[in-house]
Amino acid sequence: MTLPVALSGSDVIGQAKTGTGKTLGFGLPLLERVTVPADVEAGRARPEQLTDAPQALVVVPTRELCQQVTNDLLTAGKVRNVRVLSIYGGRAYEPQVEALKKGVDVVVGTPGRLLDLAGQKKLRLSAVKTLVLDEADEMLDLGFLPDVEKIIEALPAKRQTMLFSATMPGQVISLARRYMSQPTHIRATAPDDEGQTVANITQHIFRAHSLDKPELVTRILQADGRGLAMIFCRTKRTAADIADQLTRRGFAAGAVHGDLGQGAREQALRAFRNGKVDVLVCTDVAARGIDVEGVTHVINYQSPEDEKTYLHRIGRTGRAGASGTAVTLVDWDDIPRWQLINKALGLPFNDPEETYSTSEHLYELLGIPQGTTGVLPRAERTRAGLDAEEIEDLGETGGRGRGRGSRAGAAQQQPPREERPKRAPRRRRRTRGGVSVEGAGAEG
Structure with a gap:
């Protein structure tokens, strides 16, 4: 639906459920x-139209999504050899600056990192013809809106702007009004799919x-036909703890949360x-746009904050x-919060059934x-x-290990204890009223 409008050069606001292919909707x-050298060779463009400055900019809220969009665009642009670069925090600056110098x-x-490099004049935005804001509502939630506005103000006024978002809060709409010209708003929904949740997801x-809960989760992970599984927690500490517990119980588990280094x-x-x-x-850092084939089960270990988070997690x-x-496993304390989510999405689970790791209905419903x-x-x-x-x-930034690499790397750079030169012991001088009193007692 977005392709004909976007290919004509018009501004587009795209709204669709998660997992429906928004990346290629703006990517193609x-x-x-x-304009790339392949276009000049084929006679579609003149040599003077070529530039090493970025011609298109995609702004995304999370590092994981940044990598994924980059990979999708590299795959789609492979035939014409389009140079795509991902720029995000937690990595060393130098390789990103080098790549920008070579031309992208x-x-x-x-x-954050886009503003940083633009402020240092390392990232030139004067040649950008197309701007895409992906997952705009998440940028709003993470407090990125002022940064996004600064980036937009540094771009040429004459450009195509595309804004993609699963939900449209008021601030996102006002952002669109301010920075887009006569945008076409496209909402993609299947006629028979009324609710906001994807119809082919079975919800419990x-x-x-x-x-x-840990016992419950380990049993759910042994359900018949389970492929890959994602478990969502509200806090970084819980995520780290559950990953450790599952590893100890024999599961091949990994964790993604904000306390971990980017590596x-x-x-x-x-x-x-x-x-x-x-x-x-x-x-929830991984609930946006992460697309891994073969995820059959999503477990909400803790009830999500709101209905938007719920939709993105199960998506x-x-x-x-x-x-x-x-x-979704709801604590007793979280029942009022869950009921608000349930009401907002029009789901039939207002009073969830009390369930334990030994409950028969758990085994029956999930095929354990x-x-x-x-x-x-x-x-x-x-x-x-x-x-x-x-x-x-x-070469992580932000104090995770000294300089390049991890703390382990820093430890390796220091010589072993025996090899280090011995320091002379420090001599302490006693003073009284600023005058040295060394040996004063002996004289008296």
């Missing part, structure tokens, strides 16, 4: 408008006790995509026409074999695990 028109056609980035809501976050996501890890425990499964299962325990049998531990995935040295 954006790649078409970029499309930049995909998070607001259980009232669960927080002390029993560790990318290691976990790569291991998940490559199938070395089949359970990814994450905070990690049931993507591109596949079916999926979403299980009878006799399943909280530990994965040794015979089923077939995944390589997180350690099988290399961790990259990203």
